[in-house]
Amino acid sequence: MGTQAYKFRHIWAKYPVSRFSKYLSKANPSAPPKMKLSHILSLIPLFLMGIPSGATRLSSGLTDREAIIDTVLAFGQSLDDKNDTLMRSVTTQGIIFDGTLFADIGLGAPEPLVGQDVVASSLLGVLTMATSHHLGNFRIQPLDLNRANLTAYVLAHHHKQLEDPRQNPRNLYVMGNRWQAAVVKDKGNWKLGWLKILPVWQSGNIAVMGLEE
Numbered sequence: 001m002g003t004q005a006y007k008f009r010h011i012w013a014k015y016p017v018s019r020f021s022k023y024l025s026k027a028n029p030s031a032p033p034k035m036k037l038s039h040i041l042s043l044i045p046l047f048l049m050g051i052p053s054g055a056t057r058l059s060s061g062l063t064d065r066e067a068i069i070d071t072v073l074a075f076g077q078s079l080d081d082k083n084d085t086l087m088r089s090v091t092t093q094g095i096i097f098d099g100t101l102f103a104d105i106g107l108g109a110p111e112p113l114v115g116q117d118v119v120a121s122s123l124l125g126v127l128t129m130a131t132s133h134h135l136g137n138f139r140i141q142p143l144d145l146n147r148a149n150l151t152a153y154v155l156a157h158h159h160k161q162l163e164d165p166r167q168n169p170r171n172l173y174v175m176g177n178r179w180q181a182a183v184v185k186d187k188g189n190w191k192l193g194w195l196k197i198l199p200v201w202q203s204g205n206i207a208v209m210g211l212e213e
Contacts, residue, residue: 076133098196129160146185160208173204
């Protein structure tokens with residue numbers, strides 16, 4: 001018997017429907033009919049059946065999906081923290097970073113960056129201003145037990161105090177991007193092997209990025 005089913009049987013034995021029936025009898029007779037508690041509780045096993053008891057979990061207790069998302073979040077955090085060590089811990093040695101679609105506005109290299117040394121030094125060397133990357137809308141496509149593709153939407157804030165006061169909107173440059181990535185499992189840990197940034201929109205003072213308007 002699975003752990004979830006055992007817990008359910010334990011709760012059912014401790015709190016039978018009869019314990020709650022008195023509350024049902026007090027319902028307003030003129031109110032619209034409601035689903036009986038006994039019927040609601042009878043659906044719980046069906047819900048528990050939908051929980052995959054054999055879901056793969058790492059030593060950290062995360063499922064593969066959770067660990068993949070955590071890897072991408074950690075990469076975004078490494079950009080904000082200017083943390084070379086963190087970035088390397090969640091990327092493969094041969095990572096490919098493709099930001100070429102930004103080349104038209106002067107923000108991307110004309111060719112993809114290849115390798116941890118190049119990617120880390122290039123990204124952290126450019127993003128010297130205060131940044132915050134907000135990731136969400138994750139979609140993950142497993143390929144096999146050790147590979148997966150994913151997409152996520154990223155709201156990237158870049159702030160540099162070029163003018164007073166600090167909250168002046170001209171000190172801010174915001175991007176709405178879509179990330180496409182490939183991850184691989186390396187010794188039990190998911191790592192980014194390829195990341196492509198697709199620009200969707202930009203707003204603000206591009207001088208924050210070191211470029212002229």
